[in-house]
Amino acid sequence: MKKTDQTKRRIVTAAATLFNRKGYAGTHIRDIMEATGLAKGGIYGNFSSKEEIEVEAFAHALRCVREPLVEELGRHVTAPEKLHALLRVYERYASSPPVPGGCPILNTSVEADDAHQRLRRRVVKALDGWATMIADIVKQGKSEGTIREDIDAADLAVHFIATIEGAIMLAKAYGGDGKLVQALRPLHRLIDEELVRADT
Amino acid sequence: MKKTDQTKRRIVTAAATLFNRKGYAGTHIRDIMEATGLAKGGIYGNFSSKEEIEVEAFAHALRCVREPLVEELGRHVTAPEKLHALLRVYERYASSPPVPGGCPILNTSVEADDAHQRLRRRVVKALDGWATMIADIVKQGKSEGTIREDIDAADLAVHFIATIEGAIMLAKAYGGDGKLVQALRPLHRLIDEELVRADT
Amino acid sequence: MKKTDQTKRRIVTAAATLFNRKGYAGTHIRDIMEATGLAKGGIYGNFSSKEEIEVEAFAHALRCVREPLVEELGRHVTAPEKLHALLRVYERYASSPPVPGGCPILNTSVEADDAHQRLRRRVVKALDGWATMIADIVKQGKSEGTIREDIDAADLAVHFIATIEGAIMLAKAYGGDGKLVQALRPLHRLIDEELVRADT
Amino acid sequence: MKKTDQTKRRIVTAAATLFNRKGYAGTHIRDIMEATGLAKGGIYGNFSSKEEIEVEAFAHALRCVREPLVEELGRHVTAPEKLHALLRVYERYASSPPVPGGCPILNTSVEADDAHQRLRRRVVKALDGWATMIADIVKQGKSEGTIREDIDAADLAVHFIATIEGAIMLAKAYGGDGKLVQALRPLHRLIDEELVRADT
DNA sequence: ACCGACGGGACCTCCCGTTGTT
DNA sequence: AACAACGGGAGGTCCCGTCGGT
Numbered sequence: 001m002k003k004t005d006q007t008k009r010r011i012v013t014a015a016a017t018l019f020n021r022k023g024y025a026g027t028h029i030r031d032i033m034e035a036t037g038l039a040k041g042g043i044y045g046n047f048s049s050k051e052e053i054e055v056e057a058f059a060h061a062l063r064c065v066r067e068p069l070v071e072e073l074g075r076h077v078t079a080p081e082k083l084h085a086l087l088r089v090y091e092r093y094a095s096s097p098p099v100p101g102g103c104p105i106l107n108t109s110v111e112a113d114d115a116h117q118r119l120r121r122r123v124v125k126a127l128d129g130w131a132t133m134i135a136d137i138v139k140q141g142k143s144e145g146t147i148r149e150d151i152d153a154a155d156l157a158v159h160f161i162a163t164i165e166g167a168i169m170l171a172k173a174y175g176g177d178g179k180l181v182q183a184l185r186p187l188h189r190l191i192d193e194e195l196v197r198a199d200t
Numbered sequence: 201m202k203k204t205d206q207t208k209r210r211i212v213t214a215a216a217t218l219f220n221r222k223g224y225a226g227t228h229i230r231d232i233m234e235a236t237g238l239a240k241g242g243i244y245g246n247f248s249s250k251e252e253i254e255v256e257a258f259a260h261a262l263r264c265v266r267e268p269l270v271e272e273l274g275r276h277v278t279a280p281e282k283l284h285a286l287l288r289v290y291e292r293y294a295s296s297p298p299v300p301g302g303c304p305i306l307n308t309s310v311e312a313d314d315a316h317q318r319l320r321r322r323v324v325k326a327l328d329g330w331a332t333m334i335a336d337i338v339k340q341g342k343s344e345g346t347i348r349e350d351i352d353a354a355d356l357a358v359h360f361i362a363t364i365e366g367a368i369m370l371a372k373a374y375g376g377d378g379k380l381v382q383a384l385r386p387l388h389r390l391i392d393e394e395l396v397r398a399d400t
Numbered sequence: 401m402k403k404t405d406q407t408k409r410r411i412v413t414a415a416a417t418l419f420n421r422k423g424y425a426g427t428h429i430r431d432i433m434e435a436t437g438l439a440k441g442g443i444y445g446n447f448s449s450k451e452e453i454e455v456e457a458f459a460h461a462l463r464c465v466r467e468p469l470v471e472e473l474g475r476h477v478t479a480p481e482k483l484h485a486l487l488r489v490y491e492r493y494a495s496s497p498p499v500p501g502g503c504p505i506l507n508t509s510v511e512a513d514d515a516h517q518r519l520r521r522r523v524v525k526a527l528d529g530w531a532t533m534i535a536d537i538v539k540q541g542k543s544e545g546t547i548r549e550d551i552d553a554a555d556l557a558v559h560f561i562a563t564i565e566g567a568i569m570l571a572k573a574y575g576g577d578g579k580l581v582q583a584l585r586p587l588h589r590l591i592d593e594e595l596v597r598a599d600t
Numbered sequence: 601m602k603k604t605d606q607t608k609r610r611i612v613t614a615a616a617t618l619f620n621r622k623g624y625a626g627t628h629i630r631d632i633m634e635a636t637g638l639a640k641g642g643i644y645g646n647f648s649s650k651e652e653i654e655v656e657a658f659a660h661a662l663r664c665v666r667e668p669l670v671e672e673l674g675r676h677v678t679a680p681e682k683l684h685a686l687l688r689v690y691e692r693y694a695s696s697p698p699v700p701g702g703c704p705i706l707n708t709s710v711e712a713d714d715a716h717q718r719l720r721r722r723v724v725k726a727l728d729g730w731a732t733m734i735a736d737i738v739k740q741g742k743s744e745g746t747i748r749e750d751i752d753a754a755d756l757a758v759h760f761i762a763t764i765e766g767a768i769m770l771a772k773a774y775g776g777d778g779k780l781v782q783a784l785r786p787l788h789r790l791i792d793e794e795l796v797r798a799d800t
Numbered sequence: 801a802c803c804g805a806c807g808g809g810a811c812c813t814c815c816c817g818t819t820g821t822t
Numbered sequence: 823a824a825c826a827a828c829g830g831g832a833g834g835t836c837c838c839g840t841c842g843g844t
Contacts, residue, residue, distance in 0.1 A: 023223065023313075030815075038825090040824095042823075042825070109372060109373040110307050155385060158379055159385070162367040162383035162384075163383075165362075165365075165369055169362070170327065170365075173320065174324060174327075179358055183361070207805075230832085244834090407802090421713060422713055423625060426625045428837065440802095440805095440840090441803050442802050446801090509772060510702075510710040511626070513626070515622070524773055555782050555785055559784075561783070562769070566706075569706060572710070629811075639828065639829045640829080641816095642828045650811095
């Protein structure tokens with residue numbers, strides 16, 4: 001029972017990286033075999049199909065992405081600080097991403113067309129969760145008086161997510177983190193301006 | 201000569217849509233055959249490989265994306281108006297995209313890993329061209345006095361592009377244009393605030 | 401009418417060389433197109449199928465092989481001289497073959513299995529003709545008193561042909577004419593010994 | 601490990617016959633599938649490419665050719681006897697060849713043009729080995745006093761090989777072993793004459 | 801008479817998933 | 823539980839031959 005879980009974990013971990021780097025269609029069972037050192041039987045004994053691996057690997061990638069973020073947010077107190085910290089977490093995506101290959105949400109969303117409804121639904125759920133997380137920070141900021149009351153939390157959350165994801169795409173295309181920092185800089189300024197005005 | 205070009209165009213057009221919707225790895229020659237009504241001979245008589253189709257299809261998709269944008273920008277005079285118009289063009293991406301399947305730059309960038317260097321370079325070139333286009337509008341705004349002098353044109357361009365691309369990703373994931381509009385709204389406000397402050 | 405023949409000749413000549421070098425299965429219509437500068441229509445307007453080209457190309461190759469041989473034999477009078485001359489003709493096969501690629505009879509014979517009965521029959525006819533030619537020389541030698549009466553003309557002819565063809569094979573494998581000369585040398589000696597003994 | 605080797609052997613054996621009969625270009629994977637009863641997965645699980653099968657099949661064919669020859673030579677003592685025995689082995693090539701389709705060295709040599717350098721090198725190696733084997737017999741004959749000292753071992757070996765190969769070609773073309781025996785008969789006589797003169 | 805586009809099919813290779821085996 | 827062999831099928835490429843056009 002424990003051995004099984006360990007092997008499943010090995011497969012899922014390796015697959016998550018491969019899928020994130022080469023896409024779902026571009027990653028073959030053979031790649032996972034090589035990455036895990038397992039034979040075919042070892043993989044299909046733990047998963048019934050490639051799609052099942054895809055779903056679990058995506059879930060695993062999400063956990064890898066979320067954990068360090070939540071941890072980092074826990075280190076800060078006020079909402080603006082948390083938002084700044086969130087941006088800084090993503091600014092490190094190019095140099096040291098939680099899962100190699102960029103943001104799994106972005107990558108999966110782009111590839112998950114009509115033929116991958118299962119993954120598409122998971123992507124939406126992940127995005128909803130992420131948006132809620134940001135919106136909650138904004139609400140906290142309103143409660144604690146650090147963020148203006150007339151700011152639409154949902155709007156801001158969606159705006160942040162969009163910019164962050166687009167910035168990660170740029171980072172992947174250009175191959176460095178320069179564009180990432182550049183793209184997110186206005187968000188830092190946005191946070192400070194909301195705060196300032198909140199005081200006024 | 202005319203017949204060939206016509207058929208090539210038919211292939212490229214169909215392929216551009218297919219690639220944009222299902223990805224490069226996820227689109228098969230068979231799909232292109234069905235979409236064009238051609239047999240294999242008809243396709244490989246005009247292109248020597250799938251990769252060649254990919255490259256030309258991406259170029260075609262770029263033209264489809266750029267043309268309506270340039271056209272729309274030409275209808276406006278001042279820089280802020282142009283920037284608003286640019287955002288509005290992309291807000292229509294969910295309901296009526298120039299190429300079905302979302303933004304070809306985004307989609308190609310996400311799929312183009314180390315194994316597709318040729319496409320990756322084209323993506324970077326496209327992004328550079330787009331950034332230049334936006335930066336030029338900002339510079340024009342400075343000249344005409346509608347945009348503050350201390351705005352960094354390049355930063356703003358990258359920020360816009362990131363947000364727009366991320367918003368298109370959201371639109372594709374959620375399946376409507378609600379998130380798109382939501383994500384871009386702060387950019388509209390940003391434009392107006394730059395202008396206001398420029399007056400001050 | 402004259403133009404057609406000229407084009408057919410161009411095709412046949414080019415095809416003969418290609419077939420002799422790369423084999424029938426290994427030569428494609430595209431190769432013939434490139435070698436002749438013709439398009440598909442130009443080829444299939446003169447021949448109804450690849451097999452028809454094969455048959456005519458083989459016939460052409462045979463003529464190319466036979467003509468210089470007959471011509472050379474005509475320059476000599478006695479049978480032993482003719483036989484020596486014949487061997488010398490073939491000793492030049494490696495450096496300057498009448499058709500590039502070796503002996504078309506050998507090449508065609510090896511490739512012509514059950515699926516190429518038509519070519520196989522032509523090969524046999526060519527071999528029969530060649531054997532007859534050699535046997536006739538031997539018979540002439542007997543008449544003129546230069547060759548012993550108890551020599552079997554047919555046996556000698558077949559022996560010569562076998563050795564010559566095998567020697568050509570060696571020349572192709574090794575890439576020079578050293579082995580060719582080496583393999584045929586005993587035949588020269590054989591001729592002289594037959595003559596000497598005939599005198600005894 | 602045992603199962604694999606068995607299947608590989610099955611593939612190699614079947615392929616050797618097919619290649620020898622229909623040529624390398626003329627033999628398709630489908631033919632090997634039918635001959636072995638295996639599916640594509642079974643073949644490409646044991647060999648990475650058709651070329652790899654070609655190389656191994658040629659090596660196998662060589663072994664099939666050499667073994668009975670070496671065995672037969674071992675049954676004789678003196679050099680002339682061995683040479684006669686060698687010829688007799690090849691005289692049986694038409695009726696019962698070690699590999700159906702004729703001599704693999706001949707067939708491979710004829711087909712192996714510039715595009716098959718790997719096979720061509722193997723052919724040369726096989727021919728060298730064969731020539732050495734014959735030359736060694738001649739040298740043994742000189743030592744034991746059954747063959748004249750002034751006979752060039754290498755020349756004789758090459759001559760024998762050429763005649764034998766050419767004779768096998770004739771046998772394949774004509775479809776019986778009559779020509780084979782006819783072509784090799786002078787070699788038998790040559791052996792006896794060398795012996796006789798050695799005594800003088 | 802020749803060109804060039806195309807249909808249709810075959811070939812090699814690879815890939816997913818199953819099965820027998822250890 | 824993991825391995826290794828295999829079935830079955832699809833994908834990209836190429837190739838023969840036809841047909842409309844010039």
